[in-house]
Amino acid sequence: MSEQKGLLERLRRGLRRTQEAFLGPLEDLLGSPRMDSGLLEELEELLITADIGVITSERILEKLRRDLGRKELSDPRRLRDYLREEIASLLGQVASREPPYPTRPWVVLFLGVNGCGKTTTIGKIAWRHRQEGKKVLLAAADTFRAAAIEQLQIWGKKAGADVVSHRPGADPSAVIFDALKAAKARQMDLLLIDTAGRLHTKRNLMEELRKVKRVIGREATEAPHEVLLVLDATMGSNSLTQAREFHQALGVTGLVLAKLDGTAKGGALIGIVDELKIPVKYLGIGEKLDDLEEFEPESFAEALLIP
Amino acid sequence: MFASLSSKLEQVFKKLRGHGRLSESNIAEALREVRLALLEADVHFLVVKSFLERVKERAVGRDVLSSLTPGQQVIKVVHEELTALMGAKAVQLSLASVPPTAIMLVGLHGSGKTTTAGKLAWLFQREGRRPLLVAADPYRPAAVDQLQALGERLQVEVHHDGTSAVEVCQNALARLRREGFDVLLADTAGRFHIDQELMEELRVIKGLLHPTEVLLVADAMTGQDAVKSASAFDAALGLTGVILTKLDGDARGGAALSIKAVTGKPIKFIGVGEKLDALEVFHPERMASRILGMGDVLTLVERMEAAIGRERAAEVEQKLREATFTLEDFKAELRQIKKMGPLDQIFSLIPGVSRLQGLPGVELEGRGLVQMEAIIDSMTVKERRNPGIIDGSRRRRIAQGSGTTVAEVNRLLKQFHQIERLMKQFLKGGKAMKMGKGMPPFPNI
Ligand SMILES: Nc1nc2c(ncn2[C@@H]2O[C@H](COP(=O)(O)OP(=O)(O)OP(=O)(O)O)[C@@H](O)[C@H]2O)c(=O)[nH]1
Ligand SMILES: [Mg+2]
Numbered sequence: 001m002s003e004q005k006g007l008l009e010r011l012r013r014g015l016r017r018t019q020e021a022f023l024g025p026l027e028d029l030l031g032s033p034r035m036d037s038g039l040l041e042e043l044e045e046l047l048i049t050a051d052i053g054v055i056t057s058e059r060i061l062e063k064l065r066r067d068l069g070r071k072e073l074s075d076p077r078r079l080r081d082y083l084r085e086e087i088a089s090l091l092g093q094v095a096s097r098e099p100p101y102p103t104r105p106w107v108v109l110f111l112g113v114n115g116c117g118k119t120t121t122i123g124k125i126a127w128r129h130r131q132e133g134k135k136v137l138l139a140a141a142d143t144f145r146a147a148a149i150e151q152l153q154i155w156g157k158k159a160g161a162d163v164v165s166h167r168p169g170a171d172p173s174a175v176i177f178d179a180l181k182a183a184k185a186r187q188m189d190l191l192l193i194d195t196a197g198r199l200h201t202k203r204n205l206m207e208e209l210r211k212v213k214r215v216i217g218r219e220a221t222e223a224p225h226e227v228l229l230v231l232d233a234t235m236g237s238n239s240l241t242q243a244r245e246f247h248q249a250l251g252v253t254g255l256v257l258a259k260l261d262g263t264a265k266g267g268a269l270i271g272i273v274d275e276l277k278i279p280v281k282y283l284g285i286g287e288k289l290d291d292l293e294e295f296e297p298e299s300f301a302e303a304l305l306i307p
Numbered sequence: 308m309f310a311s312l313s314s315k316l317e318q319v320f321k322k323l324r325g326h327g328r329l330s331e332s333n334i335a336e337a338l339r340e341v342r343l344a345l346l347e348a349d350v351h352f353l354v355v356k357s358f359l360e361r362v363k364e365r366a367v368g369r370d371v372l373s374s375l376t377p378g379q380q381v382i383k384v385v386h387e388e389l390t391a392l393m394g395a396k397a398v399q400l401s402l403a404s405v406p407p408t409a410i411m412l413v414g415l416h417g418s419g420k421t422t423t424a425g426k427l428a429w430l431f432q433r434e435g436r437r438p439l440l441v442a443a444d445p446y447r448p449a450a451v452d453q454l455q456a457l458g459e460r461l462q463v464e465v466h467h468d469g470t471s472a473v474e475v476c477q478n479a480l481a482r483l484r485r486e487g488f489d490v491l492l493a494d495t496a497g498r499f500h501i502d503q504e505l506m507e508e509l510r511v512i513k514g515l516l517h518p519t520e521v522l523l524v525a526d527a528m529t530g531q532d533a534v535k536s537a538s539a540f541d542a543a544l545g546l547t548g549v550i551l552t553k554l555d556g557d558a559r560g561g562a563a564l565s566i567k568a569v570t571g572k573p574i575k576f577i578g579v580g581e582k583l584d585a586l587e588v589f590h591p592e593r594m595a596s597r598i599l600g601m602g603d604v605l606t607l608v609e610r611m612e613a614a615i616g617r618e619r620a621a622e623v624e625q626k627l628r629e630a631t632f633t634l635e636d637f638k639a640e641l642r643q644i645k646k647m648g649p650l651d652q653i654f655s656l657i658p659g660v661s662r663l664q665g666l667p668g669v670e671l672e673g674r675g676l677v678q679m680e681a682i683i684d685s686m687t688v689k690e691r692r693n694p695g696i697i698d699g700s701r702r703r704r705i706a707q708g709s710g711t712t713v714a715e716v717n718r719l720l721k722q723f724h725q726i727e728r729l730m731k732q733f734l735k736g737g738k739a740m741k742m743g744k745g746m747p748p749f750p751n752i
Contacts, residue, residue: 045352051530054346114553114581115417115526119448145581146421146456147449154448168456199556234415236349236530236561259416262499264532287416287446 040065043079050304052267053237056274060086084301090270092297094279105137105183105191107216107223111209111246112230114197117258119148121230121284122192123155124292130160134189139179140165141172141212142196152194158289161192172196172208173215180219193224200245213250226253228281233259233266243272252276258284261291265304309560309598315344316385316599324378334366334381341385349561351534354392354568362388386595392564393591398548398573401519406489409480409516413509413544414524415536416497419552419578421450423524424494425457426578426586431490432463439488441479442467443512444496454494461583464488472496476512491516500539509544520547522575525566527551527558534569541570552578555585560598567591613647634691637723638683678711682719685709694720 040061047057063086108125112118119142126136138156140163142148149165156163164179176193183191195212198205216223229252231239246252255273257266260283269280280295319340326333338359345355362384365371371380402408410427412420424440431438440458442465444450451467458465466482469475476493483491493516498505513521523537523546540546549566554577567574574589626636683691685708690697697705697720706713 048346048352049531051349051532054343113528113556115419117417123448145453146460147452150452151447151449158448199553201556232417232526232528234530234532234536235526235528236533236559237347238349238528238530238556238558241557259499262415262532263501263535264530268530 043083046305047267050265050267051236052304053240053271056267056271060090080305083305084298087270087301087304088297090274091280091300094273094277103222103225105180105188105220106225107180107183107191107193107220108226108228109193109195109213109216109224109250110228110230111195111250111252112197113199113232113242114145116197116230116232116235117256117284118142118197118230119151119155119194120287121228121256121258121282121292122152122194123159124284124289125282126156126161126190126192127159127289128292129190135187136161136190136192137179137183137186137188138163139176139191139193141175141179142194143168143170143172143175144196148194148196172212176212176215177219180216180223184220200242200249206245206249209250227251228254228256229278230256230258230284231266231269231272233257233284234262234264235268237268237271239268240271240275243276243278247276247278252278254279254281256280256282256284257295261285266300267304269300308554308558309348309563309594310557312344312348312559313598315347316341319344320378320382320599323381326378329372329377329381331367331372334363337381338363338366345564348559348564349530349533351531351561351565351569354534354565358388358392358568382599386599389564389595389598390592392568393589393594394567394573395591397588397590398575400575401547402490403519407483407491408489408520409483409491409493409518410520410522411493411495411509411513411516411518412522412524412550413495413540413546414497415499415526415529416447418497418524418526419550420497420524421453421457421494422581422583423550423552423576423578423586424454424492425461425583427492427576428458428463429461429583430586431492432461436489437487438463438490438492439479439483439486440465441476441491441493443472443475443493445470445472445475446496450494450496457583472508473511473515476515480516493518500536500543506539506543513544518547521545522547523549523566523572525549525551525562527554527560527562527577528556529562531561533562534565537566537570537572541572546570546572548573548575550574550576550578551589555579563594634683634686634694634723635688637727638680638691678709678715679719679722681709682706682711682716694723 043064044057044061047060048054052060060083064082067082110118110122122138126138129136136159138152138161140149140152142152143166146168149163149168153163153165164175164182166175166178172195179191179193182188193212193216195209196205198209200206213224213227227250229243229246231242235242243252243255255269255278257269257280260266272278273280280300283293283295283300285291285293319337323329323333323337341362342355342359345358346352350358362381365384365388366381371377371384374380400410412424412427414420421444428438428440440454440463442451442454444454455465455467457463464486466479467475469478472495479491479493482488493512495509495512496505498509500506521544523540525533525537529536537546537549549570549572551563551566551574554563563574563577566572574591577587577589579585579587682705685705686697690701690705697716702713702716705711706716709716
């Protein structure tokens with residue numbers, strides 16, 4: 001494992017590198033003598049800049065207004081703790097599934113819009129399980145995007161996991177069919193399936209995914225055991241629409257938030273978890289194999305509030 | 308495109324028009340709603356603030372309040388300010404006065420740089436130029452293969468030789484003149500703007516290539532971070548423009564409205580699909596019209612003429628006007644209409660169309676198309692000319708004859724009516740354009 005310590009530490013380091021001061025610093029807000037409507041407005045801006053979205057921000061602030069009467073909150077310096085707890089409790093309300101491997105192979109289907117980070121995430125998750133000595137197989141079911149298969153193969157090599165693939169343009173379902181067969185024959189613990197990125201608005205492409213899921217279900221009982229949606233932290237409120245559509249079409253069981261190592265905060269996650277009650281599993285914080293973290297509501301909320 | 312923002316704004320304006328007179332408080336109320344709509348669309352909050360200040364200043368001005376149609380006036384102000392936010396006029400790519408020209412594409416991970424490089428190569432190629440694609444991404448697994456695959460598809464040369472991004476560019480530069488290419492398109496690796504080392508690499512490459520364009524490729528779905536990353540790329544490199552991608556989804560317009568406003572750099576193109584021809588010139592005014600639900604008739608006219616040709620377009624127009632457009636014509640036009648792009652995209656160009664109910668994303672993708680043709684082929688001439696007579700038993704017969712189901716026949720008939728309606732709407736808008744108005748008409752809500 002790398003010597004870097006956790007998301008928070010990395011975020012702090014990352015942000016120290018940032019030249020610009022973007023947010024009206026929370027520290028400033030907190031130093032202000034009393035809570036007034038101007039302060040609330042600035043808080044709204046802080047939340048919105050973190051991509052929490054108007055509606056969710058409004059909900060959080062609404063609650064804050066109601067709770068303002070409470071004695072400890074009359075001191076604005078307590079605000080950060082308050083907000084952190086609020087956000088963490090919103091995010092932590094759904095427990096994520098227990099670790100895999102009761103069933104073999106444990107089949108995980110990955111979904112997401114174009115360019116969100118699916119393939120990289122799969123590489124990292126494969127590596128993580130390989131570290132624990134598990135047998136991992138990857139399925140290159142993105143047969144559409146140029147060189148997507150090669151990309152997964154390179155990640156497979158890095159992570160120490162074989163890849164089942166067909167030729168570009170092949171039927172994704174056929175790839176998966178073969179991958180499932182191989183995973184069973186070779187007694188794999190885990191089968192991770194990469195799919196082509198697609199916008200959630202493309203009906204025919206969403207239908208294709210449903211078909212893929214049906215094929216998996218036919219070939220292995222109760223599979224896919226997990227359907228993970230990968231979201232891009234730099235995206236704004238569109239993430240919520242993405243999550244809604246993918247969830248409705250495929251029943252998402254967990255979320256991964258990628259690209260958190262930039263300056264975006266990924267606050268859209270709050271609205272998603274709150275509305276759809278899907279647990280967050282991992283955070284992607286870089287391009288290397290070990291740049292993946294288990295999700296932790298408290299530290300995510302804390303990082304969200306670092307100006 | 309931007310449908311959600313669009314429908315919210317339409318609601319606000321509908322209310323505004325409802326008032327005979329406008330008071331300052333009516334306007335304030337409307338602007339509060341505009342603010343919410345913009346924030347929900349991910350427009351950066353500072354941009355929203357200054358936008359509203361400008362609109363307010365102009366809208367509570369005397370001539371608006373005292374005008375006979377104050378609601379209309381406010382909308383006009385919003386339209387103008389939205390246009391101004393996005394840059395007033397379309398801005399062309401600038402090419403070197405003496406070729407070859409170098410163009411650099413930069414941006415965050417997965418924003419669409421490689422695909423866009425392919426799309427630009429296609430564009431140049433179509434203009435009769437010889438582009439050279441340069442794979443300056445030695446980092447991301449298979450990034451070079453990806454560009455090569457696109458190059459193969461387009462039959463455009465791809466350069467990838469070199470041990471580092473800088474060296475790849477150096478070598479490409481040497482080849483450029485030697486082999487007589489006119490345009491070098493450098494596809495760089497995705498990176499975060501806070502990665503000093505990689506940003507420095509871009510500066511070195513820029514120093515080498517002396518590009519006429521350094522284009523930021525940004526995902527239209529980007530949230531509040533859009534202005535942060537765009538400003539940082541601009542500060543480090545001096546951008547010349549922006550290409551927004553993935554506008555074929557339901558992006559709400561935040562990045563489009565914020566990036567130009569904050570960096571002052573024009574949006575030059577928009578990506579509207581994964582295919583290599585899915586790149587459009589960005590017209591700020593047309594986009595403002597789309598956002599305000601006024602449609603975009605100019606783009607529609609262009610697409611229609613490109614797809615079916617001027618003459619055939621006139622013929623269809625005539626038939627529609629005389630209400631003699633039949634399923635036969637429909638079948639003849641099917642493939643052509645498909646060339647205009649996905650139907651939901653076409654619909655969004657039509658003035659006021661967001662108010663039309665029940666326009667599901669009609670899909671004319673591969674199998675569907677063949678099926679539709681089969682259904683029409685199974686109809687009698689009489690049925691094709693007069694679809695009104697197709698009752699239940701005829702529908703069953705047609706379904707059987709075409710190997711489809713009654714539901715599918717029903718769907719086709721519905722789609723025919725939609726397209727008929729679409730064409731009629733289009734003609735209405737088109738006429739208004741021909742009457743010489745500079746702007747598509749405001750929908751009368
Ligand atoms: N729907 C749609 N997809 C697009 C568009 N432009 C690019 N894409 C897709 O977005 C994904 C990422 O595009 P790439 O071109 O690989 O992006 P990139 O910026 O080169 O990515 P990296 O090199 O990994 O940083 C691919 O799946 C593309 O097919 C667009 O306008 N619309
Ligand atoms: Mg690329």
